[in-house]
Amino acid sequence: MTLSRRTLLKTIAAGGAAGAAAAIALPAGAVSAEAPPPVPPDARGLLYDSTLCIGCQTCTVACQRANRMPSEKSVKVINGAPYLFPTDINADCRTVIKLYEKGDRWAFMKMQCMQCLEPSCTKACMLGSMQKRQYGIVTWDPVRCTGCRYCQIACPYEVPKFQWDSPVPMIVKCDLCLARKDGKTGSACAEVCPREAVIAGPREELLATARRRMAASPRKYNPKIFGEHDGGGNQSMLLAPAGVEFTDLGLPALGDVPPSRLAMNIQHTTYKGFIAPAVLYVAAAVAVFRNMRAERKADAAQGGNEEDRP
Amino acid sequence: MNAHARPVGGKIVTPFFLVLLALAATAGVLVGYRLFTGVGSITALTDQYSWGIWKPINVVTFTGIGAGAYGVGLLTYILNNGKYHPLIRPAVLVGAIGYSLGGASVMIDLGRWWGSVFLLYPPWYNFSSILLEVALCVLTYVGVLWVEVTPAILDRWSADGSSRLKRFAARLQPRLQAALPFVIALAMLLPTMHQSSLGSLYLMAPTKEYPLWFTGWLPFLFLTSCLTMGFGSVSAVDILAGSVMPGRYRTNMALLGGIARVAGWVSLFYVAFRFADLAISGRIGYAFQRSYQVPFFWAEIALFTTSGLLFLSRRARTDRGRLFTAAILALLAGAIYRVDTYLVAFDGGPGARYFPSVGEILVTVGLGALGVAAFLLIVKKLPIFAVGETRP
Ligand code: SF4
Ligand code: SF4
Ligand code: SF4
Numbered sequence: 001m002t003l004s005r006r007t008l009l010k011t012i013a014a015g016g017a018a019g020a021a022a023a024i025a026l027p028a029g030a031v032s033a034e035a036p037p038p039v040p041p042d043a044r045g046l047l048y049d050s051t052l053c054i055g056c057q058t059c060t061v062a063c064q065r066a067n068r069m070p071s072e073k074s075v076k077v078i079n080g081a082p083y084l085f086p087t088d089i090n091a092d093c094r095t096v097i098k099l100y101e102k103g104d105r106w107a108f109m110k111m112q113c114m115q116c117l118e119p120s121c122t123k124a125c126m127l128g129s130m131q132k133r134q135y136g137i138v139t140w141d142p143v144r145c146t147g148c149r150y151c152q153i154a155c156p157y158e159v160p161k162f163q164w165d166s167p168v169p170m171i172v173k174c175d176l177c178l179a180r181k182d183g184k185t186g187s188a189c190a191e192v193c194p195r196e197a198v199i200a201g202p203r204e205e206l207l208a209t210a211r212r213r214m215a216a217s218p219r220k221y222n223p224k225i226f227g228e229h230d231g232g233g234n235q236s237m238l239l240a241p242a243g244v245e246f247t248d249l250g251l252p253a254l255g256d257v258p259p260s261r262l263a264m265n266i267q268h269t270t271y272k273g274f275i276a277p278a279v280l281y282v283a284a285a286v287a288v289f290r291n292m293r294a295e296r297k298a299d300a301a302q303g304g305n306e307e308d309r310p
Numbered sequence: 311m312n313a314h315a316r317p318v319g320g321k322i323v324t325p326f327f328l329v330l331l332a333l334a335a336t337a338g339v340l341v342g343y344r345l346f347t348g349v350g351s352i353t354a355l356t357d358q359y360s361w362g363i364w365k366p367i368n369v370v371t372f373t374g375i376g377a378g379a380y381g382v383g384l385l386t387y388i389l390n391n392g393k394y395h396p397l398i399r400p401a402v403l404v405g406a407i408g409y410s411l412g413g414a415s416v417m418i419d420l421g422r423w424w425g426s427v428f429l430l431y432p433p434w435y436n437f438s439s440i441l442l443e444v445a446l447c448v449l450t451y452v453g454v455l456w457v458e459v460t461p462a463i464l465d466r467w468s469a470d471g472s473s474r475l476k477r478f479a480a481r482l483q484p485r486l487q488a489a490l491p492f493v494i495a496l497a498m499l500l501p502t503m504h505q506s507s508l509g510s511l512y513l514m515a516p517t518k519e520y521p522l523w524f525t526g527w528l529p530f531l532f533l534t535s536c537l538t539m540g541f542g543s544v545s546a547v548d549i550l551a552g553s554v555m556p557g558r559y560r561t562n563m564a565l566l567g568g569i570a571r572v573a574g575w576v577s578l579f580y581v582a583f584r585f586a587d588l589a590i591s592g593r594i595g596y597a598f599q600r601s602y603q604v605p606f607f608w609a610e611i612a613l614f615t616t617s618g619l620l621f622l623s624r625r626a627r628t629d630r631g632r633l634f635t636a637a638i639l640a641l642l643a644g645a646i647y648r649v650d651t652y653l654v655a656f657d658g659g660p661g662a663r664y665f666p667s668v669g670e671i672l673v674t675v676g677l678g679a680l681g682v683a684a685f686l687l688i689v690k691k692l693p694i695f696a697v698g699e700t701r702p
Contacts, residue, residue: 090357124514126442127425127434144434147349147421149360150441154514158659161357162421164350169421250660252517260438263513266526267440277499284388285495291390292491298392 034257037118037232039203040136044176045115045227045235046187047206049213050244051220052197053108055097057085059189059198063095063112063174066188068181091161094174095189102248107241109249110198112189113138113159113174114227115235118258124154130171136203136235137178140171147171156231156252156259176200176236203235210239226251232258315399315693317466318555322690330683337676340669341418349421352669358658361419363666366652367674368415370508371645372681373448374539376408378547379455380501381540385572387494394565399462399694400551401544406455407681413452415677416445440510447504454497461486462692469693505536512651520603521593523655527583532651534580535614535644541573542617542640549634551695558698567627573640577618581611606646606654613643 064071072086072093086093088111095112119138121130129144130151140160147169151160163169177187184191187200199209207228214221219242226246227237231254240246247253270276344352355362378401386394417423428434429445436442464486468479509532512519525531545566552561588594597607620626620636627633653664666674689695 120514122436123438124441125436126439126445127428127431128436129425142422144425144428145422146425146428147423148419148441149421150439150511150514152357152360153511153518153656156515156517158358162360163348164353164355164357165348167346167348169348254517259516260514262516262526263440263510264438266513266529267438267443267507267510270529271443277503280502281495281499284498285491287390288387288494288498289491291387291392294390295392 034261036229036256037258039117039233040132042134043115043117043136043203043235044201045136045203045206045237046110046112046176046190046198046200047210047237047239048110048198049196049210049239050107050109050249051239051241052195053097053110054195054197055099055108056194057097058192058194059110060085060093060096062188062192063177064093066177066180066182066184067094069093069172089159089161091163091170091172094172098250100244100249102244105241105244105248107244107249109251110189110238111157111159111250112236114157114231114237115174115176116231116258117233117235118231118260120154120156120258120260121151121160123260123264124150126150130160134178135176137176138173139175139178140173142170145171154260156254174236203237206237210237213239222246229256230254232256232261314396314696315462315465316695316697317693318558318690318695318697320690322687327683327686330679330686333672333676333679334683335676337673337680340673340676344418344669349419352667352673354664354667354670356658356662356664358662359653359656359664361652362664363649363653363670363674364415364419366648367645368419368677369412370648370652371539372408372415372677373412373505373508374408374536374644374648375543375641376405376412376455377501377505377536377540378542378544379405379458379497379540380505381537382544382569383494383497384537385569388498391568394569396562396696397544397548397565397569399459400547400689401540402455402458403462403685403688403694404543404547406452406459407684409448409452409455411677411681413448415673416448418673440507440514444504444507444511447500447507451497451500451504454493454500457493458497459692461490462694465693466691501536502533506530506533508532508648509651512656515656518657519651520596520601520655520657522588522596522603522607523651525587525591525593527587528651531580531584531647534576534583535647538573538577538580538614538617538640539644541569541576542637542644545569545573545633545637546641549630549637552630555695555697559695560698561630563628563630563633566633570621570626570633570636573636574618574621577614577621577640577643581614581618584611584614603650603654606650610643610646610650613639613646617643 061071069092072084076083076087086096089096095110098109098111100107100109115136115138119132122132122138126146126148127144129141130138131141133139149162151171152162159173161172163172180188190198190200199206207225210225214223221242222240222244225237225239227234238246240249340352349355353362382394382397382401385391386398417426420426429449464479464483467475471479506529509528513528516524548566549561551559588597597604617636617639620632620639625632626636658664
């Protein structure tokens with residue numbers, strides 16, 4: 001193939017520009033912006049106080065009733081005793097109380113969606129089925145859901161659950177009882193709790209209550225409010241007894257930056273304004289065009305493409 | 311350019327072909343059953359492991375094999391090494407088939423597959439979603455690949471179609487020729503985007519990925535390894551073609567030697583980069599811990615290293631068997647890296663376990679068989695390979 005030196009140089013330059021665009025985009029993305037996510041003005045959530053919880057699971061039952069979900073039918077044997085409640089949240093159960101033991105310490109833990117301020121699930125969802133909607137509550141829209149289950153991969157708390165045995169599966173998770181099916185409003189779990197171990201309300205009020213309780217008996221509590229800043233902050237938050245770490249309760253150690261930030265920074269920097277892809281495309285088109293033309297000329301000059309014959 | 315490509319011809323329905331169809335039909339039955347009973351009925355998937363082998367093997371590995379079109383395209387069109395032209399048509403066909411199967415797997419795996427029609431409805435696009443980018447890129451690229459296959463169809467029509475088809479082909483050919491640079495440029499851009507994003511997907515789960523695999527360079531490593539896989543698949547296909555059609559198709563060792571050099575260096579670069587990244591970010595210690603993930607890491611490194619060294623060895627450039635081994639090892643290396651990132655490194659939580667079910671494996675095998683069958687059918691009917699005239 002005959003190829004003028006000029007064309008070759010230009011081609012290399014074009015390819016180089018494209019490569020450079022991609023190369024600059026990537027490492028720059030690794031620098032993370034640490035600004036905390038905004039709190040929706042009407043943000044509501046739950047506050048669960050492990051020191052008050054007696055593990056009665058009334059909330060679990062109330063949640064299933066309020067949202068018309070089938071209750072657990074299988075009796076399990078746990079530590080030699082029959083046990084009727086689900087052991088974890090699942091597609092039929094949006095909240096459950098778990099008992100964590102470590103050495104001689106133990107604590108209850110209420111599992112449900114944390115209503116993150118910057119949720120990984122909403123970032124993952126292709127068509128915005130999972131979205132922060134009214135009261136900043138993360139809700140699931142069946143029409144926009146493709147059942148890809150990327151929200152399950154992304155959620156650091158393993159909250160969204162999928163109906164594996166349904167041909168028309170739904171994603172099930174706590175929506176703070178936004179769509180209660182028994183005609184009432186408000187969070188059913190908070191409504192029935194006999195000890196105010198779980199209460200519902202605007203995020204600011206929940207934080208104030210948490211601080212008040214901690215100030216009243218500081219020796220009783222782990223000084224941290226889980227969800228105030230963790231993973232960028234949540235709308236549903238937790239208090240643990242003194243001496244019990246939140247990681248002992250099965251919660252991930254997220255730090256204060258939303259767990260999706262790294263991915264978002266890399267992705268958004270790479271695709272910022274679609275500039276890098278556009279540059280890459282133009283560079284590729286120019287290179288291809290030139291190379292094909294050069295090749296055609298070469299072929300014509302040789303009266304055929306003898307060289308290409310394998 | 312591909313003036314010498316000819317249909318391979320020969321009988322289509324061979325015993326081997328029937329076996330492939332039977333495997334594909336089994337997968338078809340399972341998929342039909344799944345439509346009425348839900349994803350859980352034929353898979354071992356759980357809420358903890360909600361993506362199983364269908365993602366890293368069917369989608370990410372099939373498209374990795376299909377990335378030969380991307381790899382050879384880069385060499386040919388961008389780096390202007392026109393001598394690789396004879397390899398392009400087979401590579402593009404493998405790509406079109408591999409990507410179509412990948413797309414089909416996604417549809418089978420989607421719990422609410424009908425919801426994917428809204429992928430055509432931009433107002434709902436969530437531009438934060440890496441999966442959306444992957445989905446749109448892959449869908450478009452499937453189209454682009456089949457457009458790249460059309461010159462072969464038009465060639466066939468203008469050679470021995472009816473006079474109507476001949477006229478149609480004659481009208482379309484120059485237009486296609488004019489549009490081709492833009493299509494090819496798209497065929498270079500889209501894989502760059504989605505092959506890297508297939509790695510980015512797991513950037514979203516920093517707390518669940520084993521540190522040996524979790525790195526901001528995931529997209530780059532996926533892109534790099536898709537090239538080695540692509541070069542591997544192109545070489546393997548060309549060598550296989552040469553051995554099943556002795557006397558009619560000569561494996562072009564000179565061309566493959568050139569590709570092997572590139573593939574070898576890219577493989578070794580991958581290994582070096584992987585270690586540099588681990589060392590710089592201070593995660594290298596994990597490679598020497600006792601944990602079930604660690605052997606997978608070393609297997610991955612061993613495969614990339616051996617395939618890289620084999621590709622570069624002088625003998626591989628003359629010895630078909632050796633080059634074939636290198637190519638297969640390169641495919642395995644890329645495949646294991648993908649399975650590692652998607653499954654081995656993924657921690658679904660305490661007590662969570664996943665091993666693919668028989669149903670999942672049968673669907674994967676069936677789709678692979680369907681791909682091979684489609685490839686055989688098409689190369690026998692369309693001018694894909696530059697084969698000699700003599701019929702065996
Ligand atoms: S806890 Fe999980 S499901 Fe709930 S908002 Fe956060 S990321 Fe989404
Ligand atoms: S399963 Fe549905 S809600 Fe979850 S990420 Fe996929 S499309 Fe969104
Ligand atoms: S707020 Fe409602 S949906 Fe959420 S855990 Fe409580 S009862 Fe269940």
